[in-house]
Amino acid sequence: MKARRLYNRIATLRVERGISRKELAEQIGVNFQTVGYLERQEYNPSLDLAFRISEYFGFPVEFIFSITVMKPMSEELYQQNSE
Amino acid sequence: MTDRRVQVTVNYAALLLMNIAFYFVYKGRNASHVIDAVGLFSIVVVGVTFRSVHWKTGIWKLTHARSKDLDERELSLTHWALSVSYGWFAVICLVIMLAMSLIGRMNICPQYTISIPLVGSLIYLAHTLPGSMIAWKGEVLPEDTE
Numbered sequence: 728m729k730a731r732r733l734y735n736r737i738a739t740l741r742v743e744r745g746i747s748r749k750e751l752a753e754q755i756g757v758n759f760q761t762v763g764y765l766e767r768q769e770y771n772p773s774l775d776l777a778f779r780i781s782e783y784f785g786f787p788v789e790f791i792f793s794i795t796v797m798k799p800m801s802e803e804l805y806q807q808n809s810e
Numbered sequence: 811m812t813d814r815r816v817q818v819t820v821n822y823a824a825l826l827l828m829n830i831a832f833y834f835v836y837k838g839r840n841a842s843h844v845i846d847a848v849g850l851f852s853i854v855v856v857g858v859t860f861r862s863v864h865w866k867t868g869i870w871k872l873t874h875a876r877s878k879d880l881d882e883r884e885l886s887l888t889h890w891a892l893s894v895s896y897g898w899f900a901v902i903c904l905v906i907m908l909a910m911s912l913i914g915r916m917n918i919c920p921q922y923t924i925s926i927p928l929v930g931s932l933i934y935l936a937h938t939l940p941g942s943m944i945a946w947k948g949e950v951l952p953e954d955t956e
Contacts, residue, residue, distance in 0.1 A: 756881065757881035757882070757883070758880075758881050758883075761881050761882075761884070764883060770883050772882070775882075776882060
C-alpha cells in the first residue's frame with residue numbers, strides 16, 4: 728500500500744523557535760537527517776514520533792500535520808483576525 | 811544517472827573485473843603481468859569507490875549499526891535495503907554456482923574451484939549490497955546538515 732503524503736509545519740515552527748535541526752533531533756529522539764526528511768515531507772512519521780513533535784512544540788498534532796497542503800501560518804492568522 | 815549511482819556501478823564493475831583477471835591468473839594459460847596489473851588495479855578502484863560510496867557518506871555505519879541505535883526512518887530504510895539485497899545476493903550466488911558447474915562440466919578449467927578472490931568478493935558483496943541499495947536510491951545525504 729502506497730502511503731499518502733503528509734504535509735507539516737515542522738520547518739516553520741523550528742525556524743520560529745530559532746533551533747537547529749540537530750537540536751530538534753535531540754529533543755524528539757531521532758537523527759538530524761530524519762528532521763531534514765520530515766521537513767521536506769519526504770518521510771511520514773509514526774504516530775509516536777508525530778506526538779513527540781507535537782509535545783515538543785506544544786501544538787496539537789492536527790495543527791502540525793495535515794493530509795492536505797497547509798496554508799502559511801501568517802495567512803491563517805490574518806484570516807482569523809479579519810473574522 | 812547520478813554521481814553516486816555511477817560510483818556504485820564502477821565499484822561492482824571493478825569487482826567483476828578483478829575476479830575475471832584472477833580467474834585467468836588461476837587458469838594460467840593467459841597469465842601475464844598485464845592480467846596481474848589489471849587485477850591489482852581493480853582492487854584499488856574497488857577501494858577508492860568503496861571509500862566514497864560507503865565510508866565517507868556514513869552508509870557503512872548505517873547498515874552495520876545496532877537496531878537500538880537507529881531511529882524509525884533509518885530502521886525502515888535499512889530493513890528495506892537488507893530485504894532487497896538478500897534477494898539479489900541469493901540470485902548472484904546461484905548464478906555463480908551455475909557458472910562454476912558449467913565451467914567444470916564443459917571442461918573449460920576442470921581444476922578451477924571457488925577461489926579466495928571469489929569468496930572475498932562474496933563477503934564484500936554481502937556487506938556492501940544493502941549500502942549500495944541505499945546509495946542507489948539516493949538516501950543519506952552527508953551534506954544534509956544545518
